[in-house]
Amino acid sequence: MNPLEMVQSQIKSALEKMDLDPIVYHLLKEPKRFYEYTFPVRMDDGSIKIFKGFRSQHNDALGPNKGGLRFHQDVTADEVKALSAWMTFKCSVVGLPYGGGKGGVVVDPRDLSRRELEKVSRGWMRAFHNEIGQFKDIPAPDVNTNPQVMAWMIDEANTITSKNQGGHLTGKPVELGGSLGRTEATGYGVSFMVRKAAEKINLNLKGSTTVVQGFGNVGSYAAELLQSWGSKVIAVSDVYGSIYKEDGIDIPALMEFVAKGNKVSDFPGVEVKDRDAVFTTKCDIFLPCALENSITKENAHVIDCKIISEGANGPTTPEADKILLDNGIFVIPDVLANAGGVTVSYFEWSQNLYGHYWSKEMVLEEEEQIMVRAFDEIVNLMEKENIKDMRQAAFMHSIKKIASVMKLRGWY
Numbered sequence: 001m002n003p004l005e006m007v008q009s010q011i012k013s014a015l016e017k018m019d020l021d022p023i024v025y026h027l028l029k030e031p032k033r034f035y036e037y038t039f040p041v042r043m044d045d046g047s048i049k050i051f052k053g054f055r056s057q058h059n060d061a062l063g064p065n066k067g068g069l070r071f072h073q074d075v076t077a078d079e080v081k082a083l084s085a086w087m088t089f090k091c092s093v094v095g096l097p098y099g100g101g102k103g104g105v106v107v108d109p110r111d112l113s114r115r116e117l118e119k120v121s122r123g124w125m126r127a128f129h130n131e132i133g134q135f136k137d138i139p140a141p142d143v144n145t146n147p148q149v150m151a152w153m154i155d156e157a158n159t160i161t162s163k164n165q166g167g168h169l170t171g172k173p174v175e176l177g178g179s180l181g182r183t184e185a186t187g188y189g190v191s192f193m194v195r196k197a198a199e200k201i202n203l204n205l206k207g208s209t210t211v212v213q214g215f216g217n218v219g220s221y222a223a224e225l226l227q228s229w230g231s232k233v234i235a236v237s238d239v240y241g242s243i244y245k246e247d248g249i250d251i252p253a254l255m256e257f258v259a260k261g262n263k264v265s266d267f268p269g270v271e272v273k274d275r276d277a278v279f280t281t282k283c284d285i286f287l288p289c290a291l292e293n294s295i296t297k298e299n300a301h302v303i304d305c306k307i308i309s310e311g312a313n314g315p316t317t318p319e320a321d322k323i324l325l326d327n328g329i330f331v332i333p334d335v336l337a338n339a340g341g342v343t344v345s346y347f348e349w350s351q352n353l354y355g356h357y358w359s360k361e362m363v364l365e366e367e368e369q370i371m372v373r374a375f376d377e378i379v380n381l382m383e384k385e386n387i388k389d390m391r392q393a394a395f396m397h398s399i400k401k402i403a404s405v406m407k408l409r410g411w412y
């Protein structure tokens with residue numbers, strides 16, 4: 001499904017339950033600003049290649065736009081627009097003073113040398129620097145981008161502006177003003193939300209089983225924390241394939257193995273299966289941590305679990321949502337489940353602005369507090385308004401704040 005249509009349908013579903021001016025839908029259904037630029041890069045063999053980049057600024061009523069940058073061969077304008085909208089709702093869900101941004105470059109980074117990757121990163125910043133800024137729009141890592149990419153980008157931005165402004169980007173290496181705990185933040189947040197849902201449905205995490213689709217930054221840290229609480233991570237996938245082990249995969253060892261550039265399916269001592277076998281593996285907790293459109297009407301009915309915590313953005317289509325709801329699965333929506341990343345990015349930005357740095361313990365404690373508060377607020381709304389679908393309630397909770405600020409600003 002087109003991700004922009006997906007988010008539009010989620011907005012509509014929330015608005016059905018709210019008594020708001022219909023113009024609110026039109027203010028939220030598309031980004032306020034969208035930029036598409038091309039930029040040239042000289043490749044290692046001396047040839048010039050033209051890359052296409054995007055930046056979408058969905059809605060800045062609550063504060064500057066904030067959101068990741070994705071390097072992927074399948075990036076499209078509509079995907080970036082949708083991802084920026086999810087960022088708006090996510091920031092509002094957890095009460096951050098940000099609007100939603102997102103960007104991308106159409107590139108398969110596996111085709112680039114390290115030097116070419118640096119040039120593409122710097123090229124994106126040169127093309128987009130007028131639209132970016134610490135009080136305007138603050139990028140961060142997303143799929144296939146990492147602290148090193150952020151370091152090259154901030155260096156380029158600092159050079160162009162002649163200002164050493166750390167708050168220009170988040171997800172930076174710690175030595176360059178990054179926050180302790182940012183690397184773990186999104187995955188740990190996914191698991192903090194699993195723990196809350198487990199309490200709600202009386203599921204004991206000790207001895208429970210977990211399956212993870214996508215073993216990148218988000219999936220790996222979510223799995224690590226759940227395993228440390230006693231859950232057995234029985235199946236894990238990446239883009240190449242999946243692995244299974246009935247008595248649990250050693251997650252720290254798998255993380256070390258993957259960090260060396262290995263595929264999940266080459267990990268020793270496990271059963272190798274095809275990539276999508278994770279969907280048919282019965283478990284208590286299922287974590288979709290890859291990309292959009294993973295759980296669709298074609299596979300939703302085969303998922304046999306009690307809790308889904310969405311590490312990825314937009315992993316579940318609206319049709320699939322209905323099936324999961326009918327099957328009694330507790331789905332923690334992306335705008336809440338993976339909000340830990342932007343929450344700690346906000347801490348990073350604040351630390352950069354006031355030049356005082358926090359301990360990792362403090363970062364993770366504050367992250368958990370913010371997410372738990374949002375979880376409780378949404379559950380209260382569900383109980384008060386008799387809403388079964390947590391995504392619908394999360395969007396309502398979020399849109400209520402954005403609509404009220406847009407009204408105060410005189411946008412409608």
Ligand code: NAD
Pocket residue numbers: 141142143144145186213214215216217218219237238239240275289290291292311312313338339341342
């Ligand atoms: P990443 O590049 O570190 O990891 C992505 C993982 O998914 C890789 O292991 C890749 O092999 C795997 N993958 C891709 N397609 C797959 C498929 N079809 N089946 C199985 N595995 C597949 O990216 P990430 O930062 O972990 O981001 C993952 C998701 O989480 C994205 O949707 C992203 O937007 C979202 N997210 C990330 C952050 C963050 O802080 N990194 C924050 C919020 C949301």
